[in-house]
Amino acid sequence: MDPQPGRLAALRAELEAAGVDALLVTSLPNIRYTTGFSGSSALVVVSQTDAVLITDFRYRVQARTEVGADVAVEIEGTSLWSRFWGVLPRLTGARQVGFESAHLTHADYQRLMDSGARWPWRPTTGIIEGLRQKKDASEVSCIRQAVSIAEAALAATVPEIRVGMTELAVGARLERTLRELGSEAHPFETIVASGERSALPHARCSSRELRNGDLLVIDFGATSGGYCSDITRTFVVGQCSDAQLEAHAVVLEANATASGAVRAGMRGKDADSLARDYIQRRGMGSEFGHSLGHGIGLEVHEAPRLSKTADAPLPTNSVVTIEPGIYRDGWGGIRIEDDVLLAPEGPVVLTSFARGLLQVG
Amino acid sequence: MDPQPGRLAALRAELEAAGVDALLVTSLPNIRYTTGFSGSSALVVVSQTDAVLITDFRYRVQARTEVGADVAVEIEGTSLWSRFWGVLPRLTGARQVGFESAHLTHADYQRLMDSGARWPWRPTTGIIEGLRQKKDASEVSCIRQAVSIAEAALAATVPEIRVGMTELAVGARLERTLRELGSEAHPFETIVASGERSALPHARCSSRELRNGDLLVIDFGATSGGYCSDITRTFVVGQCSDAQLEAHAVVLEANATASGAVRAGMRGKDADSLARDYIQRRGMGSEFGHSLGHGIGLEVHEAPRLSKTADAPLPTNSVVTIEPGIYRDGWGGIRIEDDVLLAPEGPVVLTSFARGLLQVG
Numbered sequence: 001m002d003p004q005p006g007r008l009a010a011l012r013a014e015l016e017a018a019g020v021d022a023l024l025v026t027s028l029p030n031i032r033y034t035t036g037f038s039g040s041s042a043l044v045v046v047s048q049t050d051a052v053l054i055t056d057f058r059y060r061v062q063a064r065t066e067v068g069a070d071v072a073v074e075i076e077g078t079s080l081w082s083r084f085w086g087v088l089p090r091l092t093g094a095r096q097v098g099f100e101s102a103h104l105t106h107a108d109y110q111r112l113m114d115s116g117a118r119w120p121w122r123p124t125t126g127i128i129e130g131l132r133q134k135k136d137a138s139e140v141s142c143i144r145q146a147v148s149i150a151e152a153a154l155a156a157t158v159p160e161i162r163v164g165m166t167e168l169a170v171g172a173r174l175e176r177t178l179r180e181l182g183s184e185a186h187p188f189e190t191i192v193a194s195g196e197r198s199a200l201p202h203a204r205c206s207s208r209e210l211r212n213g214d215l216l217v218i219d220f221g222a223t224s225g226g227y228c229s230d231i232t233r234t235f236v237v238g239q240c241s242d243a244q245l246e247a248h249a250v251v252l253e254a255n256a257t258a259s260g261a262v263r264a265g266m267r268g269k270d271a272d273s274l275a276r277d278y279i280q281r282r283g284m285g286s287e288f289g290h291s292l293g294h295g296i297g298l299e300v301h302e303a304p305r306l307s308k309t310a311d312a313p314l315p316t317n318s319v320v321t322i323e324p325g326i327y328r329d330g331w332g333g334i335r336i337e338d339d340v341l342l343a344p345e346g347p348v349v350l351t352s353f354a355r356g357l358l359q360v361g
Numbered sequence: 362m363d364p365q366p367g368r369l370a371a372l373r374a375e376l377e378a379a380g381v382d383a384l385l386v387t388s389l390p391n392i393r394y395t396t397g398f399s400g401s402s403a404l405v406v407v408s409q410t411d412a413v414l415i416t417d418f419r420y421r422v423q424a425r426t427e428v429g430a431d432v433a434v435e436i437e438g439t440s441l442w443s444r445f446w447g448v449l450p451r452l453t454g455a456r457q458v459g460f461e462s463a464h465l466t467h468a469d470y471q472r473l474m475d476s477g478a479r480w481p482w483r484p485t486t487g488i489i490e491g492l493r494q495k496k497d498a499s500e501v502s503c504i505r506q507a508v509s510i511a512e513a514a515l516a517a518t519v520p521e522i523r524v525g526m527t528e529l530a531v532g533a534r535l536e537r538t539l540r541e542l543g544s545e546a547h548p549f550e551t552i553v554a555s556g557e558r559s560a561l562p563h564a565r566c567s568s569r570e571l572r573n574g575d576l577l578v579i580d581f582g583a584t585s586g587g588y589c590s591d592i593t594r595t596f597v598v599g600q601c602s603d604a605q606l607e608a609h610a611v612v613l614e615a616n617a618t619a620s621g622a623v624r625a626g627m628r629g630k631d632a633d634s635l636a637r638d639y640i641q642r643r644g645m646g647s648e649f650g651h652s653l654g655h656g657i658g659l660e661v662h663e664a665p666r667l668s669k670t671a672d673a674p675l676p677t678n679s680v681v682t683i684e685p686g687i688y689r690d691g692w693g694g695i696r697i698e699d700d701v702l703l704a705p706e707g708p709v710v711l712t713s714f715a716r717g718l719l720q721v722g
Contacts, residue, residue, distance in 0.1 A: 039563060040563060056650075056651070057562075057650030057651055058561075058562035058563050058650070058651050059561075059562075059563065060650070060690075061560060061561055061690055062561050062563070062564070077650065078669070078670060079670075099467070101466065101467045101468040101471070102466050102467075102468040103466065104466060104467045105462065105463050105464065105465060105466060105467070106460070106462045106463075106465045106466070106467060106470045106484060107462040107463040107484070107486065109467045109470065110462070110484070123467060123468070123471070125468065168540050168541065168543055168544075168545075169540070169541055171540050172536075172537040172538070172539075172540030172541040173537065175533075175536050175537060175540060176533040176534065176536060176537030177533070178533075179529050179530070179532050179533030179536060179566070180529065180530055180533040182529055182568060183529075184529075184565065184566070184567075185550050185565065186547060189546050199422060200419075200420075200422055200423050201418075201419035201420075202400060202401060202419050202420065202423070203423075204545065204546065205540070205545070206545075207543060289418030289419070289421075289438065290417070290418055290419050308439070309439060309440075329422055
């Protein structure tokens with residue numbers, strides 16, 4: 001994959017629109033998107049004519065392999081910032097330089113003010129994140145592959161779940177299979193939350209043992225070509241109760257309603273309402289305390305947002321999660337999360353793992 | 362574990378020394394250290410009399426369970442920052458408020474300037490990081506447990522390695538065992554790097570299949586009680602060559618020299634030299650391009666640093682990695698990494714997995 005030329009051109013058009021001659025890129029996912037570099041330490045600066053990646057010794061081979069011919073690579077042994085101050089004056093026409101306000105620490109901002117006082121720095125927000133929202137075919141293909149790996153791993157894990165296993169043991173089987181199927185990384189900490197712990201929306205895995213009657217929330221993902229999937233299913237250990245079935249049916253209907261009705265162009269808050277209004281009508285609104293979803297891509301949480309306060313419209317070809325949930329302290333929680341491509345012709349649900357309240361163990 | 366009272370007291374003494382009445386804490390590991398809260402979204406503010414944690418709905422149960430009685434918890438449905446502007450004026454005597462310069466984005470700094478203009482904000486650096494360097498007995502115990510889990514997982518994985526397995530398959534077995542043994546999280550992306558890929562110090566896992574004669578670098582860790590371990594061993598698939606043995610012997614000697622001679626009170630740069638000077642004397646100095654090590658704790662990379670430019674002395678009871686390496690493009694790489702407690706009476710090497718050039722497969 002050699003993504004840079006088209007993306008650099010798109011970025012340069014945005015820079016012109018933003019009124020800056022060049023942009024200092026400090027967000028690693030933004031660096032990856034723009035240059036292809038996937039390492040954990042780099043600074044990038046892009047002007048209308050130049051693009052330079054500065055990284056350290058550990059990435060000297062990898063950087064040159066990953067970035068295309070349009071990006072110059074500088075390997076620095078000591079301080080990326082020292083090198084940056086050598087690179088910046090050499091860029092043609094870089095007078096007004098932007099930086100990423102949401103991805104530069106105050107300490108590094110002070111560097112710009114101190115060592116870069118001769119440049120009129122301008123804060124920018126969301127320039128590359130905006131480009132990243134609209135996935136091209138190769139990006140959708142990576143996300144589809146990440147979904148496929150995740151669902152195959154879940155399918156292989158579910159039949160092995162037994163009463164008495166710990167959440168960690170379930171996570172162990174799931175993560176091993178994810179890796180064996182080629183997941184490059186765990187995009188976030190796998191959540192296996194059982195019993196009353198399933199009421200904690202971000203519960204990770206613990207040594208709690210599965211008991212008959214437990215709700216069991218499994219929320220995890222895979223990574224392929226740098227792109228993430230993010231999927232949640234809720235199970236019951238042994239026989240389910242009527243209360244579990246009833247709450248699950250509400251979440252399932254909220255999920256189906258939102259996945260079916262979400263559209264590119266809709267505001268994030270209106271998408272959120274698709275599920276929230278239904279859950280409220282069913283009298284469980286206070287138990288759905290988080291937002292409906294978020295974009296996925298190079299990051300597992302990225303733009304756009306689907307929440308009560310999200311005014312921005314959902315871009316065409318963004319990929320978002322739809323993840324309504326219901327949580328009751330001491331009783332448990334239920335969440336059903338799918339990944340949905342907002343294609344021009346309508347939503348395409350990329351996840352297909354069965355959504356019913358499957359009984360396991 | 363109820364770490365807060367002693368840690369809050371220590372932090373308050375530091376605040377007084379730094380000349381601020383209160384500190385806004387935005388770094389999640391610093392929040393965890395100070396309050397016990399382990400979630401992924403929070404703001405904390407600590408004054409001489411108050412400590413308040415602001416987090417969102419997802420953590421409402423977890424937050425109250427994790428933080429002690431000395432920390433007030435505020436659950437916010439919409440914006441942590443909006444809530445913060447409600448909390449701050451209620452804090453007794455919080456006039457001069459510090460913030461964490463290295464852990465606040467420029468965008469959030471602008472919030473302080475805009476919405477918090479009535480407070481004279483003061484940037485601070487390293488206040489809590491400084492406290493975190495010196496591990497107490499309970500922290501060392503967690504790190505020891507994380508080391509124990511990691512080494513047991515490696516011991517279980519190594520006999521399963523075979524020619525023809527992919528790096529991902531090796532990583533899969535290792536990570537599953539880590540989880541089964543109770544590792545709460547993978548503290549960083551597991552590196553399984555074989556053949557020429559072992560020359561990439563941060564290579565993660567790929568679908569490359571192991572071949573006879575490959576060097577095989579495995580760099581990974583476990584997490585226990587929130588604390589990380591970080592260990593690297595290098596193997597050879599099948600029969601090793603003289604060149605591999607020779608380079609491995611240099612790295613091994615550099616590791617042993619540094620682990621034996623490193624002391625609390627030594628400057629980070631002098632610790633770095635312990636290994637670097639030896640490797641240079643053996644004529645391989647240009648092949649050891651990264652620094653010798655770093656602190657571990659709640660983060661896998663934290664203070665102190667052991668590098669050519671680290672002037673700060675290594676604190677007593679810090680836990681650091683000692684990880685010399687040699688990397689040759691196209692040939693491969695070798696790294697041996699241990700975790701070392703800098704006890705008052707001398708270095709205690711916490712890792713004990715065999716360091717020889719073990720032949721696997």
